[in-house]
Amino acid sequence: MSHIDLIRAAAERLNGHAVRTPLMNSPFLDEIAGRRVYVKAECLQHTGSFKYRGGRSAVSALDPGTRAKGVLAFSSGNHAQGVARAAAEFDVPSVIIMPNDAPQLKIDNTRALGAEVILYDRPNGESREALGEQIQAERGMTLIKPYDEDQVIAGQGTCGLEIAEQARDLGVTEVDVLVCCGGGGFTSGIALALEAEAPDLRVRPCEPEGFDDVTRSLKSGHIETNNQQSGNICDAILTPAPGEITFPILNRLCGSGIVITEDEALQAMALIFQRLKLVAEPGGAAAVAAALFHANEIEGDAVICTISGGNVDAPMFARALEHANT
């Protein structure tokens, strides 16, 4: 099946399960951006991020016999929760391999969603891949990759179908759609959906400073990698490089990337709190930060931007609130 057929099929499987998240706006944000700003609030998705879409899509696409043996994921973050919840909904086992230095709360949450959490000794260099292969061999579980996987991209693309429909209902045409971008699963999924359903909407990947692998890759025309793997508050969208499957899609369909600073992400979180009454995580606020603070890199009288997730702990959110004008 083509990508768009996979997306449409995923939308049918997700119907009645995924939240159809609202496209929101505020006159106060419009004023800052100098154009109308529409915000697709995927922080309101189950498990607090768009990752539930891809998780549910991939788990539901497995044939029942394979699915019954369970699924496996490597993740310390949003993908873990999305896959764990999807597996629990199908009443099949899930194993999430997490580093033993992950925050206890993320470990607890993933367990509470029904997953078996297996910790690997990251600080001492234990290989999570070797551990994963061992579990696959022993239990016959299926690995669900976080972004470079067709059914995961298809699930994230269902968000793009909703954006196309919601933009049409509002009469919003010929605008940029800013997407928080890590490995490119969300960005490529949305781009594929818009190509079919709203080709006058153009996706722009948004990335944090120092982790602008996609922006550089789009410039050079081939996959560029980041020099570092951590050290930025936008943890949800830090990945080594765009994927083998996602990059050709991004390269074909996306406009240029927009790179935001940590401080802009925090300011955007504060404005999202104040004006939309939503909780965004730092990486989840990257696209809104681009809309508000990089207005000169955008054209048109309106812009659509995603909030990709809201899984932020209280101390980090308190830090963002210090940027609030209250």
Add this chain to the structure above:
Amino acid sequence: MSHIDLIRAAAERLNGHAVRTPLMNSPFLDEIAGRRVYVKAECLQHTGSFKYRGGRSAVSALDPGTRAKGVLAFSSGNHAQGVARAAAEFDVPSVIIMPNDAPQLKIDNTRALGAEVILYDRPNGESREALGEQIQAERGMTLIKPYDEDQVIAGQGTCGLEIAEQARDLGVTEVDVLVCCGGGGFTSGIALALEAEAPDLRVRPCEPEGFDDVTRSLKSGHIETNNQQSGNICDAILTPAPGEITFPILNRLCGSGIVITEDEALQAMALIFQRLKLVAEPGGAAAVAAALFHANEIEGDAVICTISGGNVDAPMFARALEHANT
């Protein structure tokens, strides 16, 4: 017209203007409450609270000639913003009379929504009513009362129509609907809508300790007043007494009230942040607090509760975050 006819007419006038707010849930909240918890997120309404519904309903119900002269409201809070935005949408003037010791940000926001803000000298006992009468006489503006006004109740009732429909879609029947309650406009509007559309759903007013006028009034069968007017963080739902119009409706249709503490409101705000990725103000979290921490006062395997608003400043939200388990 009967109340329910007014509500249905208001729903037609609000269609395409008010946000149809989502009914949300989280397995983590279900576990705390010991039953399924569904949350009607009115903090996602325009201006950050349900008050936009009543403001838009009242302004849109005026005949065009009267409306053109403008509208007037007394409010330092959510009602001010609801009326100001509704007036701006009809391109008619609005005057909001606010105390001169109101927070500058609320004054600024109300102005930014298009209202003329007139300050009265509350600390020195200036009468806002006299000021209001003077403006009505001079400019022929119509006063929009915050709750004891049929068209305002009708607007708030449109939220009840949505709850009835959303509960039906989920197959949720015979449950309590917990509503954050001040003067009773929101509570009576929802109760009237449910009486017609989902009579097996019963409204329960939720109030802060020390400001439980409605709870006591429902017990005694006549209007009881609060001894104090301020001194509780749940500012949005502090009113002297239930209204002359609202109380008979509450008395006829509601179950007993539930009284929550300030600490429970803050804990609920933290859990709403963590599990629903929403911003609730203290008074707006009262019903969720009742669902989570007064489970033994509720029956049934599920409960619906409202978040009435999210207009909270950063320092108060930071205080709530200190209750978060992260």
